[in-house]
Amino acid sequence: xxxxxxxxxxxxxxxxxxxxxxxxxxxxxxxxxxxxxxxxxxxxxxxxxxxxxxxxxxxxxxxxxxxxxxxxxxxxxxxxxxxxxxxxxxxxxxxxxxxxxxxxxxxxxxxxxxxxxxxxxxxxxxxxxxxxxxxxxxxxxxxxxxxxxxxxxxxxxxxxxxxxxxxxxxxxxxxxxxxxxxxxxxxxxxxxxxxxxxxxxxxxxxxxxxxxxxxxxxxxxxxxxxxxxxxxxxxxxxxxxxxxxxxxxxxxxxxxxxxxxxxxxxxxxxxxxxxxxxxxxxxxxxxxxxxxxxxxxxxxxxxxxxxxxxxxxxxxxxxxxxxxxxxxxxxxxxxxxxxxxxxxxxxxxxxxxxxxxxxxxxxxxxxxxxxxxxxxxxxxxxxxxxxxxxxxxx
Numbered sequence: 001x002x003x004x005x006x007x008x009x010x011x012x013x014x015x016x017x018x019x020x021x022x023x024x025x026x027x028x029x030x031x032x033x034x035x036x037x038x039x040x041x042x043x044x045x046x047x048x049x050x051x052x053x054x055x056x057x058x059x060x061x062x063x064x065x066x067x068x069x070x071x072x073x074x075x076x077x078x079x080x081x082x083x084x085x086x087x088x089x090x091x092x093x094x095x096x097x098x099x100x101x102x103x104x105x106x107x108x109x110x111x112x113x114x115x116x117x118x119x120x121x122x123x124x125x126x127x128x129x130x131x132x133x134x135x136x137x138x139x140x141x142x143x144x145x146x147x148x149x150x151x152x153x154x155x156x157x158x159x160x161x162x163x164x165x166x167x168x169x170x171x172x173x174x175x176x177x178x179x180x181x182x183x184x185x186x187x188x189x190x191x192x193x194x195x196x197x198x199x200x201x202x203x204x205x206x207x208x209x210x211x212x213x214x215x216x217x218x219x220x221x222x223x224x225x226x227x228x229x230x231x232x233x234x235x236x237x238x239x240x241x242x243x244x245x246x247x248x249x250x251x252x253x254x255x256x257x258x259x260x261x262x263x264x265x266x267x268x269x270x271x272x273x274x275x276x277x278x279x280x281x282x283x284x285x286x287x288x289x290x291x292x293x294x295x296x297x298x299x300x301x302x303x304x305x306x307x308x309x310x311x312x313x314x315x316x317x318x319x320x321x322x323x324x325x326x327x328x329x330x331x332x333x334x335x336x337x338x339x340x341x342x343x344x345x346x347x348x349x350x351x352x353x354x355x356x357x358x359x360x361x362x363x364x365x366x367x368x369x370x371x372x373x374x375x376x377x378x379x380x381x382x383x384x385x386x387x388x389x390x391x392x393x394x
Contacts, residue, residue, distance in 0.1 A: 001383060002032045002105050006097070006120040007112040008058060010040035012269045013209055014185070014288040015112055015136055017042070021186045023051050025376035034104055036097060036116070041271060052104075056096045059089045059115045090119060097123035108383045110134050110159070114143060121151040130156045130386050136185070136287075137324075138168045156386035159379075161185050163322045181382055187291045188372040191274050195297065195359040197352045198281045202235040204344070205280040205298075207273060207289045210243030217305045217335065219252045221284055222264055224340035229260045233348045240276065242269040281355075282347055284340075290325035294366040297359035299347055301340065302326065308334040311343050314361055321369070 003026055010016045020042055023033040027049065034052045037043075046053045097120055100106070109124050109131040111117040117133055124131040133143070133155050143152060152158070152173070158180045160166050166182050169175045206221055208214055218239065225237045239249075246266070253264050270276070273292075277283065283293035286304035290312070293300045302309030304326040312320055 001107045001380075001387075002034070003383065004034045004036065004101065004104070004106045004109045005112065006036045006058070006109065006116040008116055009038045010035065010042035010046065010053070012041050012271050016040060017288060018136075018185045019112070020045055020049070020051075021188050021372065022376065022379060024049050025186060025188060025372060026380065027051065029376060029380055031380070032104075034100070034106070036100060036120070041269065045271060054096075054100050056093050056100075056119075057089055058093050059119055093119040094122045094126070098127055101127045101129055108132065108387055110383075112136070117143065117151065118147075121154065125154055132157050132159050132382065132386055134159045135165055135169070136161050138165055143173075156389075157181060157382065159183050159382060162324045164324065181378075183375060183378050183382065184370055185288050185291060186372045186375045186379075187288060187295060187366075187370055189274055189292065189295050191278060192296060192363070193278055195356050198355050200234065202233065202282065202344075202348050203280045204235060204237045204282045204284060205276055206237065206239045206241070206284045207276075207292075208239070208241040208285065210241055210245040210249055212245065213305045215243065215245035215248055215305075217286075217303050218249055220308075220335055220337045221303065221340055222249070222252050222256075223337035224344060225264065226256050226260060227337065227341040228344050228348065229257070229263060231345060233345065235263065235344075235348065237264045238267055238276065238280070239265065240267045240270050240273055282344070286326045287324050291366065291370055294362040295370075297363040299355065299358050300325070300362065301343055303335070303340060306335070307332055308336070308339050310334075310339070311347070312362065313358075317361075317365060 005019050005023060007015060007019055019035060023035065027033050034054065035046055036054045036056050038058055039055050043053050101123060106129055109120060109129055111120045111131055112134050121131060133152070135158060152175065158169065158175065160169065160180060160182055161184050163182060166180055169180055170177055204225065206218065208218055210218065222237065225235060228235055249266065253261055277292060277296045277298060280298065282301065283289065283298045284301040284303050285293060286302060290300055290302060300312040302312055302320050302325045306326050307330045309320045309326065309330055310316065
């Protein structure tokens with residue numbers, strides 16, 4: 001098959017990393033793989049893998065689309081329409097996507113995020129190319145605010161990463177469950193090492209972005225680490241990520257006790273981070289970061305800008321996984337530095353036997369749920385079904 005993915009960009013973040021991983025695996029299965037995006041650092045990684053990338057100035061969504069139900073205020077539709085029309089972005093992107101589809105004889109398209117889905121769906125419909133919509137969140141902007149009912153109706157199926165999104169699409173958008181397939185994010189890593197005892201100085205790792213919302217969780221984590229240091233626990237926090245709210249992160253660090261500030265290190269955006277996972281004791285994250293932590297068997301604190309899910313354990317693993325390790329099901333009040341501090345303190349006092357049990361449970365959980373080769377076969381089967389099976393029967 002000739003497979004095309006369309007995404008906002010190829011930045012160093014969850015969705016682009018997932019695309020890179022999935023297409024590498026699909027390429028290993030013998031398929032030709034292509035990406036359309038507005039560019040980013042991971043484009044070079046695509047090219048290293050022989051995956052063709054095409055730069056297109058795609059229309060972006062920006063605002064949250066659907067507050068509570070399958071209805072949209074006209075002001076949101078109008079703002080999105082203006083953003084799409086700006087610089088002829090929508091018309092030019094549809095034109096360019098059509099050219100790429102025809103020139104490369106594309107068999108199936110997977111659309112990510114509302115803006116690319118809008119332009120990509122129009123191009124797919126005009127060229128008669130089947131497409132799948134991939135949804136990785138429930139931010140109430142799952143679909144483009146304009147003509148989203150038509151775009152969903154014309155799609156050959158919807159692929160989601162968690163049971164939470166599967167249920168959400170049925171409850172809010174009244175989408176037939178037969179039309180939805182759950183395929184978790186593909187994580188394909190090497191270098192898993194046997195269990196290692198935790199260090200005398202506890203090393204904590206967070207991999208995130210300092211975006212307009214996600215930075216809030218970073219600030220809570222820094223404050224929690226400050227409390228841990230005040231308690232006399234020797235630790236170090238390494239934060240991988242970057243973004244527009246970096247100044248607020250630096251401001252939070254500047255308010256720490258001067259002797260503690262050097263314990264928090266901003267490492268910037270890094271694409272290859274396996275060694276950082278291997279050389280840390282605890283990981284704090286959500287979504288793909290949480291899955292990568294489980295792969296390496298690291299104790300995991302499930303923390304997002306929505307809420308805080310706590311330590312990933314046998315008792316809460318199914319519930320936390322269902323919500324993409326976000327803690328969304330625990331409510332906004334759970335995101336407090338005191339809650340994060342209490343769990344960090346608990347882990348700092350835990351013995352090596354406890355860490356070893358967590359290593360075994362977390363790696364087993366990952367291997368059973370997220371085997372990348374099995375997930376790539378499920379994606380391949382979905383694409384074949386979309387090409388040859390009538391709508392609603394994927």
